[in-house]
Amino acid sequence: MRRTFFGTKLSSGCVVVLLVVVGGALAGSWLAPWPADEIDWDAIDQAPNAVHWFGTDGIGRDLFARTLDGARTSLAIAALATLVSTLIGIPWGAAAGYLGGAADQAMMRVVDGMYALPFVLLVILLVVAFGRNILLLFVALGAVSWLDIARIVRGQTLAARHEAYVDAARALGAGRSRVILRHIIPNVIGPAVVYATLTIPGVIIAESFISFLGLGVQEPRTSWGMLIAEGARNMHSSPWQLLFPAALLALTLFALNILGDRLRDAWTGTEPQAPRRFYG
């Protein structure tokens, strides 16, 4: 009963929403009747109408095109940052779990210590320190969101290290790094990837937060965070500039969260835990 009502329909609705958002982001420039950076001098600060579906911004750029453009940036950063986090988290967790002993202790203490940090401060410091480079933004975001993945992978590795295939590889003379890279990681990568998808909404929030403060993506590029910041400044006269990007971001996060829960339920069968995520 619960599954049919909340499970199937809601989840498939979420998949549809995400497909539409991702598709819209990818097809952005082709879908929108206006280029994202073209100024329509006859339509400055216009409310949504037949020509500009989401209205226009303060200098006459089409908000529909800009929102899709922002979606592309935000989603691309989130995807790449998540990739970076798996590239750090999987080897870290696998090494800690396989090596055990003092090495494991030390490596997991680092993870615990980083959990204790207000990590968005770290991202801001990294971005400030190394210049406002979009490439750096997602590396920095990935570099602080690998903790969950490292934990999961360590747990999986602890379970896997006494399997027969690991003993077999060691009996054949494989060294530690070879066992970890060739035998442990391929076997623990499944759950790691599932958990990686769970970190995507957190990264999207962090990116919009940083761009909202004006520290992330720079003009003429845009992202959801920048659009919301701009909309928040102009909400008295042109509320649509806030509402459309905010609604799209909310919808995306909602869909990702529902799917993340379903995925976690299916994988671990446990009730969802409180997320260790940044809310800004």
Added chain:
Amino acid sequence: MARFVLRRLLFALVTAWAVVSVTFFLLRLAPGGPFDGERPLPPAVEANLRAAYHLDESLPRQYLRYVTSVLRGDLGPSFRQRDFSVNELLGRGLPVSLAVGGVALAFALGVGIAAGAWAGWHRDRPSDRAVALLATAGLAFPPIIVAPVLVLVFAVTLRWLPAGGNDTAVHYLLPAVALGLPFAAAFARLTRGGVIEALARPHVRTARAKGLPGQRIFLRHVAPVAALPVLSFLGPAAAALLAGSMVVEEVFSLPGLGRYFVQGALNRDYTLVMGTVIVYAGLVLTFNFLVDVSYSRLDPRIRHA
């Protein structure tokens, strides 16, 4: 028990030291310095300024100097806001952040625990499903969405509440809701899960079989079990909320800590940034420590893990 407390305390201190060191060196790696302006200063003036703030010394010496002064409780002078010490600046920002965070925490705990307990007790009824869906929605909406939309609805359109500032208690209402909403959702889910888990335990079945009234079963047998997951999230939640949120402070023009951090980072105001980071990290570590200790009192297994 004493050993456990000591170990956690040591861990917190080492983490604090690591945070201070990483931030210190990261900031110095950043290009630019605190005395860059629109027009470059005459070299002699800049050299004097650098000497006055000990920036001409070697980095390890500066580090030692800074750490010893922090240990004495002095966060140093602000490099950009002349005539102000970092202690003074943070002394102004911290109370605002703590006030907003405190109200947000009260909101999150009150709403979250009440809704979660109700939902868990009435599992799979329509009210439970409504709470579950609302909690998922709340969890998905960070302040960056909620804060401006709340201002638009309640301040700009309805004109019920002020849009910004911190003159009266009413001014704290919208920021606290925007900040606390995801945490209320998280507490609701944790409470719901805890209540459901507790209801499945044999001792609750026994209490039912004895014919205890529902209220008593809930308070005496369900609540203590359900409190554990809530408590473990209380530390990170309290720290995150009390340290405030830069977005909420920005949207509601609140003069809290976050503003000093962003300003300081952009201006290369080294001591101001370090000071904010130390305050944030101190709050987080203190709350985590308190929660770890109280948790180990409630659940002895933790101590020996």
